[in-house]
Amino acid sequence: MKTTEKVFDGLVVLEYQSGNKKSLSILVKRHHARLCRHSYRYTYDFEASKDIVQDSWKVIISKLYTLKDPNSFSSWATKIVTRKSLDHLSRLKRTKKNIESIHKGSIINDVTDDKEAEIRKLLLAIKELPENQQMVLKLFYLEEYSLKEISSILNVSIGTTKSRLFHAREKLKGILKTKKR
Structure with a gap:
């Protein structure tokens, strides 16, 4: 996330913390x-993700007054x-419940063009990575x-994050090379 966006969020959080309830709607619209x-x-479930975020907003709103570094709102939320x-x-x-059934309806099934076919191959390769490496890739890129x-x-730790990102990239390279053959 860009520094200017963090600063803007920080200002909006400070506005909310100082009593301006309208600033909360700005945070909701932005995030x-x-x-x-x-x-x-x-x-991998749209309805569940909407419910989770709705519940998360309850926590975010109730604890927003305790946020010490307003510029870190995005990562905190x-x-x-x-x-x-x-x-x-x-x-x-x-x-x-069968966790695999949650993965139905993934955006990968909707990809059709040549360029999108390459994206599909990349997404399928990413799905072959361990979940912790997938998450680091998605958050980073x-x-x-x-x-x-x-x-x-x-x-x-930051070291673990760096390691996961490095290993994810390396495994992804290997997976994509074997798929080209």
Whole structure:
């Protein structure tokens, strides 16, 4: 996420913390769709991701006054959505539902063009990676979070984040090379 966006979010958070309730709608408009996409990457279920983000907003709003670094709102909110998404998956596992059925309806099935076929191959290759490496790739390249922010979101060290990103890239190269043959 760009520095200017972080600063803008920080200013909006400070406005909210100082009593301007209208500033909350700005945060929701700026982040709701992104948070839904982030949750979807865990659940592969649009309806569940919307519910998770809705529940996350309740937590975000109730704890927004305690946020010490307003510029970190985006990564802080993403961390809350990540936790809620993981809790959701844990509940599914505890009830012994088939997790594979969640992956139905993935955007990969909708890809048809030549250029999109290449994207499909890349997405399929990414799906072959371990979940922790997939998440680091998505946060780094799609959401444009820094390594430090990713380590905070996933609650792992920066070294672990760097290692996962490195190994994900290397495995991805290997997977794509074997698919070309």
